[in-house]
Amino acid sequence: MEDGSWPAAGDPRPEGDHGPPEREPEQSAGLPVGSARRRLGNFRTAELASRVQEILAEAGIPSSREPDRGRPERWGRFLDWIVHMTGAGGNRVWVPRDRFREALRALTQARRQGR
Secondary structure, three states: OOOOOOOOOOOOOOOOOOOOOOOOOOOOOOOOOOOOEEEEEEEOOHHHHHHHHHHHHHOOOOOEOOOOOOOOOHHHHHHHHHHHHOOOOOEEEEEEHHHHHHHHHHHHHHHHOOO
């Protein structure tokens, strides 16, 4: 059915997730759609978040400023939707989950160097 009640053939959503079809997910800068990611922080200003991303790029760690609309966890998509609907914006930065500690080390080292 095309009314959105059932997932279309080839739908990447897990079995049993029959909510409305999502918009086509956009590729985040450096993070593949649906990859495990962890929020590094919610920074005070957009400039600070941009500087954090620059430091991470210098360290070879991909990052994103947008939540993953194609994340496979249903609860995760629901929480992202709640944040969006409440207008709780911010200057968040996400990194790959398996490189989270490495990202923290890179930021700590940059802070020690005065950058």
